[in-house]
Amino acid sequence: MPSPEGQINADSAPTWFAYCPRCATPMQTAPVIDKPRRVCPGCGYVYFTDPKVGVGVAVVASGRLLLVRRAINPERGKWSLPAGYLDHGEDPREAAAREALEETGLVVAVDELLDVIFNPPGHGGASIFILYRARQTGGTLQAGDDADAADFFPLDDLPELAFASTHAAVARILRS
Ligand SMILES: [Zn+2]
Structure with a gap:
C-alpha cells in the first residue's frame, strides 16, 4: 500500500504525459529538484503537475445554505456548493461568481474569503478549493451547467454532500 507521499510523488511524473509538447520527443522520468518528473531529453522541457484549483461560494440566506445537485459523475446525485475550476488567467472572485450564475441562475456579489481547503489526491474534485462568502444580488434560482437542481x-x-472538500467547506461555513 503506497504512502500518501508516494502517491503524490507518483503523480508528479504521470506516464500518460508521453510526448514533449514542444518538440514531440518521447518524455522520460527523471529527478527534478525534489521529485521525479517527466522531462524531455530532446529540449529539456519539464512537465510540472500543477494543482487543479476550484472556487466556490457560500451563500447563506435566512439560515439556509445554497447547494446544487451534481448531474454528472463523480458523486452524481449528491449535493455540493456552487463551484467549479478556475480557468487560466481568471480572477478567482470572478470565477466564483461565474460558477454561481452558471449552476444556480443567481447573480451574486462575492464577499470575504472564508477558507482555502486542501483536498489530497484521490478524493475527487479540485486539489485546492477556495471558498468565498457571497450573497444574492439578482437572478432567479434555476439549475444549470453540471447541476440538475x-x-x-x-x-x-x-x-447528502459530495466530496470530502464539500464536507470540509460546509463545516467551515457552520463555524462562521
Ligand atoms: Zn522537447
Missing part, C-alpha cells in the same frame, strides 16, 4: 437548505438539515 439548485436550492437553499436549512443549515441543520442538509442533504
Whole structure:
C-alpha cells in the first residue's frame, strides 16, 4: 500500500504525459529538484503537475445554505456548493461568481474569503478549493451547467454532500 507521499510523488511524473509538447520527443522520468518528473531529453522541457484549483461560494440566506445537485459523475446525485475550476488567467472572485450564475441562475456579489481547503489526491474534485462568502444580488434560482437542481437548505438539515472538500467547506461555513 503506497504512502500518501508516494502517491503524490507518483503523480508528479504521470506516464500518460508521453510526448514533449514542444518538440514531440518521447518524455522520460527523471529527478527534478525534489521529485521525479517527466522531462524531455530532446529540449529539456519539464512537465510540472500543477494543482487543479476550484472556487466556490457560500451563500447563506435566512439560515439556509445554497447547494446544487451534481448531474454528472463523480458523486452524481449528491449535493455540493456552487463551484467549479478556475480557468487560466481568471480572477478567482470572478470565477466564483461565474460558477454561481452558471449552476444556480443567481447573480451574486462575492464577499470575504472564508477558507482555502486542501483536498489530497484521490478524493475527487479540485486539489485546492477556495471558498468565498457571497450573497444574492439578482437572478432567479434555476439549475444549470453540471447541476440538475439548485436550492437553499436549512443549515441543520442538509442533504447528502459530495466530496470530502464539500464536507470540509460546509463545516467551515457552520463555524462562521
Ligand atoms: Zn522537447
